[in-house]
Amino acid sequence: MTQSLRWRGQGNRREVLRAAMGWGALVLSAARVRQALGGPVPPTNGVATGTAGSVKPASDAVADAVRAGRELIGDPHFQRGFHVCRPNPGRHDRYGVLAGFESGSPAWDLVQWSSRESLAVQPSTDDGSRRTWANACKSLSLGRGPRAVSDTELVLAVNGWEEYGERARRDGEPWVHLLVEQAFSDPPAISALESVRFRIAVQLIRSRLRRTLDYSTGRHAAQFQVFLTLQNQNRASGGFGRFLWFGIPLYDDRHRFPLAHKTQDTAGSGMFIFTPAGETFSRASAHDGDWVSVNSELLPLMREALETAWRQGYLTESRRLEDYRITGMNLGWEVPGILDVSMSVRELSLMVVPRSA
Secondary structure (H helix, E strand, C coil): CCCCCCCCCHHHHHHHCCCCCHCCCCCCCHHHHHHCCCCCCCCCCCCCCCCCCCCCCCHHHHHHHHHHCCCCCCCCCCCEEEEEECCCCCCCCCEEECCCCCCCCCCCEEECCCCCCCCCCCCCCCCCEEEEEECCEEEEEEECCCCCCCCCCEEEEHHHHHHHCCCCCCCCCCCCCEEEEEEECCCEEEEHHEEEEEEEEEEEEEECCCCCCCCCCCCCCCCCEEEEEECCCCCCCCCCCCCCCCEEEEEEECCCCCCEEEECCCCCCEEEEEEEHHHHCCCCCHHHCCCCEEEEHHHHHHHHHHHHHHCCCCCCCCCCHHHEEEEEEEEEECCCEEEEEEEEEEEEEEEEEECCC
């Protein structure tokens, strides 16, 4: 979060903490190696390598697949849809599935905390290439990629004018969320990684503010962001289960580039939040309405986040990098202001590369 605006509804992070306590340790299984070998592996530096037509022994191919890393996000292009949760703040009370273009259990939860109205499970429109779920308060749209699965487009929209009406939110009152979330399978330890490469492309479709007499920039706004959880997963540690929020800010209606925010979460969890400034991830601004692409190496920033938390007196039960793992993420809107907003997302990826032995 930016400035002094402390959002994230009461109890939301406590719920995430309870879910995170059960996430397992890093296990690079044979099945994951086979999966890596089954398709193209993106080079870690964005440059293709190797010689066309060359064939390596199976053992070398497995080693290369492991070194090349793995995609940490399950179903990063949202093909299997979403478990949808009721608007009860901080809870993951599932009531159905918003079906994607492929079969299988969804990797994602869609949370719509503090909204006036739940989305219906059946799409409002579906023309075969784009599927939309909508009501007066919000919408989610999934567009099939024209060339590849990676082109699949997710659109999240909140109609703050409908959610809040003429009365602006007051201090202590909940605010509207529209987020997609997931816990990572086999979360990796920070100390075991050589690279954490994050990619996303976003385009702001709409942002309209209704100013009321009691409007305040410290209380009324809209932010679109990604949060990763860095959590102590060592059961022998006194800090087991404690975590920090690592933020990637993509849009804030008050600032052309979101401001840095590095302090305690005062809205539920009491954990540390580390959000670098928006320019850290892209020199382009979502305010211009063009596609903004992020392709960032996160590992140094994650180390900095932990060091910053320790210096400020958080997570002091363990200062061992090997105790901390990347355990989950959320992505989407938090809208405590009277704004109508809409954002497109595509090309989502979080590629982790293990350190060489």
